[in-house]
Amino acid sequence: MTTLIFGATGGVGAALARRLVDRDVVVHLAGRDAAKLAALHDELGSPTSVCDVLDDEQIAAAVEAAGPDLSGLAFCVGSIDLAPLRRVDRDLVRKSVELNAVSAAMALKAAESALKKNSGSAVLFSSVAVAQGFAQHAAISAAKGAVEGLVRAVAAEWAPKARVNAIAPSLMKTGIAEPMTANEAVADGIAKMHPMARLGEANDAAALADFLLSEDAGWICGEVFAVDGGRGRVRSRG
Ligand SMILES: NC(=O)c1ccc[n+]([C@@H]2O[C@H](COP(=O)([O-])OP(=O)(O)OC[C@H]3O[C@@H](n4cnc5c(N)ncnc54)[C@H](OP(=O)(O)O)[C@@H]3O)[C@@H](O)[C@H]2O)c1
Incomplete structure (x- = not known):
């Protein structure tokens, strides 16, 4: 069985x-940047698109190249x-x-x-900024709110043949967060807004995506999971 990762060259991907x-x-790695993909291929040996x-x-x-055994899809873009x-x-909202x-x-x-044929699992990414207003x-909350609706609708449509779930992270130290994390003082200030007193790492979200793609998550369908250091639900002492 094969898992296709869109946005494979990103932090979480x-x-x-x-x-x-x-x-x-x-794993089949899909990304928009051929040079970054080639570097990841050299590291992992996985095929790329x-x-x-x-x-x-x-x-x-990319789906075709991943082949008929496709049973996992992670959309990490x-x-x-x-x-x-x-x-x-x-234009900004549309983008x-x-x-x-x-x-x-x-x-x-x-x-x-392919996912339905292979009892597959798909994982999409929302944001803490849907459940909580920031x-x-x-623009981005409108877009990620649409992702959460998409997950629930497609989960209903595909069950019981395949599962769809989403992860809603808070700020993680990856490429898209650089404008907010590049300045150490600003990054420290944002970290303190999290009950767990740090920013997220790519692996915090990847660990849950890994589980949701696995057969151990076979009874989890149409959910959105916060991976946010407590930011969305827990009052910070800081
Ligand atoms: N990091 C955070 O703080 C945070 C917070 C909330 C939600 N999220 C969500 O978590 C998911 C993973 O993001 P990340 O943290 O891993 O950020 P990242 O490291 O910046 O990864 C984002 C990926 O999206 C890819 N991408 C952007 N536009 C694309 C396009 N048109 N076609 C194909 N690929 C495209 C980028 O490609 P390149 O590698 O070529 O740049 C990059 O690989 C995303 O859905 C993001 O919205 C992240």
């Missing part, structure tokens, strides 16, 4: 690929487009929704028949 390869799962998820033909080609609402225009939700929907659609998050 690469951490997930390493975990899956460690437990001998066959160059894939910009804004292009449905490239999504279809995303953005954090921050702006106060007064500076948000249609966020297009990348995070529309492309995730097209990836699920492309993989549907200033400047209008």
Whole structure:
């Protein structure tokens, strides 16, 4: 059985690929940057597809290349487009929704028949900024809220043949978070807003994605799980 990772060259995507390869799962790596993909291929030995998820033909080609044994799909692509609402225009909302939700929907659609045939599992990514309101998050929260609706609808449509779930992280030290984590003082301030008193690492989310893709998660369907150091539910003492 094979797991296809979209956004495999990102922080969470690469951490997930390493975990899956460690437990001998066959992985197919999809990413938009050929050079980064080649480096990950050199490290893990897994086959790759160059894939910009804004292009449905490239999504279809990656699913095809992953082969008929496709039973896992992780959509680890995303953005954090921050702006106060007064500076948000249609283009910014569309851009966020297009990348995070529309492309995730097209990836699920492309993989549907293989995942259903192989009792598969798909994992998408939301954000803590859906369950909890944060200033400047209008565009990305709208997009990730759409991801959560997508997960529940497709989970209903696919059950009992395949499962779909999502992970909703708070700020993790990966590429998209760099504008917020590059400055140490700012990063420390945000870390203190988390009851667990640190920012997330890619592996915090990858560990749960790894579990949700596994057969041990076979009775988990249509859920959205916070991986957020307690930020969404627990009052911080700091
Ligand atoms: N990190 C956080 O603080 C945080 C918080 C909440 C939610 N999330 C979500 O967690 C998931 C994993 O993100 P991450 O933390 O691992 O961030 P990351 O390291 O920046 O990874 C994001 C990935 O998306 C890829 N990507 C962006 N646009 C693409 C496109 N058009 N086609 C194909 N790939 C594209 C990037 O490709 P390149 O490698 O080529 O740049 C990168 O691999 C995302 O859905 C993100 O929205 C993250």
